[in-house]
Amino acid sequence: MSLPKILKIASLLVMLLGVVMSINVVNSTQELQNTPGYQSAKLAVQNNPNDQAAQAELAKFEASIEETYNQKAVLMWIYLLSGSTGFGVLFTLSNYLSKREDEAQAR
Numbered sequence: 001m002s003l004p005k006i007l008k009i010a011s012l013l014v015m016l017l018g019v020v021m022s023i024n025v026v027n028s029t030q031e032l033q034n035t036p037g038y039q040s041a042k043l044a045v046q047n048n049p050n051d052q053a054a055q056a057e058l059a060k061f062e063a064s065i066e067e068t069y070n071q072k073a074v075l076m077w078i079y080l081l082s083g084s085t086g087f088g089v090l091f092t093l094s095n096y097l098s099k100r101e102d103e104a105q106a107r
Helices: 003-034 036-047 052-106
Strands: none
Touching: 003 036, 003 052, 036 052
């Protein structure tokens, strides 16, 4: 297997890795809403909407989830951009090396 073909495969793997990592970030953020503390605070507010302490506890959880989501959103974009950049660099290098091999064989 020639180096350009290996680089093309590697470029696709790098892009796939970026997508998989960004999906993992989204899934881990959604799991925060399934924690027992958040669910119990949400249930307490649903059962007694006038309870200020329960509303404060729920607001604290929601603020924490939002902050974590914002941080992970940045991480998701970093993964996507690095994956696509890696793909572009490796694919371009692969095409360049393939062209060089073709020129060398033509001589």
